[in-house]
Amino acid sequence: MNLIEQFLAHLADELGYSALTVDAYRRDLGQWADFATGGQPDRLDPLDVTQSDLRQWVADMARARKSPRTIKRKVSALRAFYRFLLVKGDVAVNPAARLALPKPSRQLPVNVRQEETVAILDAEVPADSFAGVRDRLILDILYSTGMRCSELIGLKDADVDTAKGELKVLGKRNKERVIPFGPELAGAIDAYRTLRDSSPLTSVSSRDLTAPLMVKDDGKPLYRKMVYNVVHRMLSMGGAHASRLSPHVMRHSMATDMLNGGAPLTTVQQLLGHASLSSTQVYTHVTYRDLKHNYQLAHPRAQNNKGGHYGH
Numbered sequence: 001m002n003l004i005e006q007f008l009a010h011l012a013d014e015l016g017y018s019a020l021t022v023d024a025y026r027r028d029l030g031q032w033a034d035f036a037t038g039g040q041p042d043r044l045d046p047l048d049v050t051q052s053d054l055r056q057w058v059a060d061m062a063r064a065r066k067s068p069r070t071i072k073r074k075v076s077a078l079r080a081f082y083r084f085l086l087v088k089g090d091v092a093v094n095p096a097a098r099l100a101l102p103k104p105s106r107q108l109p110v111n112v113r114q115e116e117t118v119a120i121l122d123a124e125v126p127a128d129s130f131a132g133v134r135d136r137l138i139l140d141i142l143y144s145t146g147m148r149c150s151e152l153i154g155l156k157d158a159d160v161d162t163a164k165g166e167l168k169v170l171g172k173r174n175k176e177r178v179i180p181f182g183p184e185l186a187g188a189i190d191a192y193r194t195l196r197d198s199s200p201l202t203s204v205s206s207r208d209l210t211a212p213l214m215v216k217d218d219g220k221p222l223y224r225k226m227v228y229n230v231v232h233r234m235l236s237m238g239g240a241h242a243s244r245l246s247p248h249v250m251r252h253s254m255a256t257d258m259l260n261g262g263a264p265l266t267t268v269q270q271l272l273g274h275a276s277l278s279s280t281q282v283y284t285h286v287t288y289r290d291l292k293h294n295y296q297l298a299h300p301r302a303q304n305n306k307g308g309h310y311g312h
Helices: 003-014 019-036 051-063 068-088 114-122 130-145 149-153 183-197 224-237 247-260 265-272 277-298
Strands: 166-170 176-180
Touching (some): 003 019, 114 130, 149 224, 265 277
16 A cells, blocks of 8 residues: 555545545545656655745646645645655655645635525425435425435435434534424424325334435435435526526525524534634625625715715
């Protein structure tokens, strides 16, 4: 097993990183190995790499117009890899530790307007349509709980208690959190379960503690692309106005609407499963943007004599 594979095994087995995260490290380190060896990654010797070598890779990515965020992620993978080699004693210094990086532009989260989300979720769905009820429930759970797409796919039937109005989610790095939800979502989940368990193809045994809550028409678990397609289609048909229409946008929408409704930042942090409060604070910029927009529309001194707005 080469050093990169040892590092990836360390991430998965000892640090408990998810398969998706480990795959991202594998891709980034693989691209670096390919660049460093001129397309012969099997010949890579990580112990013979200098900061100057890594600087050339950063410059090459910049010339290829890779975004600052992408470059930062790839260099972070290198830094983590060499920290691992430092602890093992294979290297004396981390050549990636002091690499200069382009500053990323801070992008605000994309969200769907609250009234648009509510209208889509309140639209009529045939009560006997398993696919229709399930697809709306996918959107409802994402918006009501703020969970990630991967967390929805991994949500176990046994971990959803509609009587208590709470569910347990296994998040990043296998951290479990409990998310409360209201009676409307509880009723939607109960209706979905009734339809699901009335068919031999999709029914879930109450004794199977590992069975997923959400399933396809054939009873198999959902997958990421399917969830994306469902969310994109429902938001598009509902007339949602946003630059992106994805499962993660529903997470952004939930956080934005919670803060606009007066929820403390720490509450939203816990619901989303953010390890750091700084990850949640980005949503305060979105709510301030809405506040400023509404102020300019409504306050007479925010408008000029011709009906326009100052600052535009």
